[in-house]
Amino acid sequence: MKRASLFLTILQLGVLTCRIVAFSSRHSPIKYxxxxxxxxxxxxxxxxxxxxxxxxxxxxxxxxxxxxxxxxASSKSFTLTKTRKNLLTTTLFAFASTIAAASLHLLQGPFDPISNTVTSYTPSLILRDASTSVLCIILGYALTKIFTTAASDGKLQSRDSRKLIHTLSAPLFVFVWPLFSDAVDARYFAVIVPFLNALRIVIAGTASGSNDGDGDEEELANALSRSGDIKECLGGPLFYVIILSIATFCFWRDNLIGVIAVSTMAAGDGLADLIGRRYGSTNKWSFAPSKSKAGTLAFFVASTVCSILLASWLSYTNVLTLPFSSFPVLAITIAFISAVCAIVEILPLGDDNWTVPACAAVLSFLLFR
Incomplete structure (x- = not known):
């Protein structure tokens, strides 16, 4: 059963990845x-x-x-329709393949403690998980649309909209996790959400700037770029959703590893940039001139608070068992992880979109096992 599930996942992700590559390579402007x-x-x-x-x-x-x-305009209208058709086709394929796998009992349902076995997915559970995935997609799109529209209208700077999306998207997604069923493989439905966001970012980073662009994707590219270069979407923002996909699929609600990794990457790194640019001009680190003490402090506070709040919420909704019965011990441990990740964030060790969550995941694994 596990091998079949793993094979299905590899097949699904492989096909969707091929669609991304094919989409970005086959698109060409239509000449009139x-x-x-x-x-x-x-x-x-x-x-x-x-x-x-x-x-x-x-x-x-x-x-x-x-x-x-x-x-x-006609050319743009035509390619706009084609862009949305490709995105819609991939979305339907992702849902159809996952629903089919659950219906054919290739995905595991809830664990039955009485018989000590894993039961099969039922139609009601499939409907619940598929509906929750759709809800997450809608909420994520609405959140992104708010900031991309503000950036396009000049009410918000592009770099600010980028970091606000960075800070709020992943925690909002984790906050909705309790709505998924208690099926062991409900993560397959959940991982559709960040994977489709990755597809949308690829479209925004490859199609914008030509007649291939969709208005929404152009707004997204401009809002996610740090300096206005739409190709930046294929850097940090794409790493962001890939890390979120890995955290969702590999750790899910089994333990705190994924939650803390996502919190440090999103809330910690996001607010470090927002606060650092506003209040860190006079308190730069001597060994890292691009980083500030104000930003590091914001990273520590935001990462700690976000991790504790999400852990408490998942525990309150009975979808996650906390590793410690004592809340002070849990809070101190999370604060320690956040402090170490804050140090990693200011060191020139690589792209902090993956070094920070990787550090958080390793420390969580060592301290919470």
Missing amino acids: HSSSLQQKQQLSHSSTKRQQHLKFETKENSALLAKNENAP
Whole structure:
């Protein structure tokens, strides 16, 4: 059963990855060729006929120019539809394959403590998990849309919208985890959410700037880029959703490893940048001029608070068993992990989108086992 589930996951992720590569490589702008203007007729010797002819020619030229100006819009409209069709097709495939696997009992249902066995997925559980995945997608899209629209309207700087999305997206997703069923493999439904976000980011980073772009994807690319370069979407933001996918699939609600890794990556790193840029200009670290003490303090506080709140919420909803019965011990342990991750964040060890959650995961594994 485990081998079948693992094989299904590899197959599903492989096919979706192939679709991403195929989508980004096959897209090409559609060219429109305008027809040449009609040659001017020879003017009549009569002044009256000359005026009538000039009037007719002006109308004809205006119509042809309008047609040429509308051609790029038509091209964009066509590719916009094609972009959404590809995204919709991939979404439907992800849901259909996961639902089919659960229906064929390739995915494990809830654990029955009486018989000490894992039961099968029931139709009601499939409906619940699929519906929760759809809800997460809608909530994530709405959250992103708020900040991308604000950035496009000039009400919010692009770098601020980027970090606000960075800070709030993952914790919001983890907050909704209790809505999923208690099936062992409910994580397969949950991981669809960050994986589709990864697909959308790839589309935004590869299709924007040409006629392939969708208005929403262009807004997303501009909001997620640090300096305005849309290719930056394929860096930190893409790493972000990949790490979130790994944390969801590998750790899920089995333990605190994934929760703490996600909290340090999202809340810690996100607020460190927001606070550091505003209040850290006069308190830079001597060995890391791009980092500030204000940002490091914000990282520690945000990471600790977010981890404790999410852990308490998952424990309160009975989907996660805390490793310590004593809350002070749990809080101190989480604070220690956050402090170490804050140090890792200011050291030049690589991209903090993966070094920080990796450090949090390793420490959580060592301290919570």
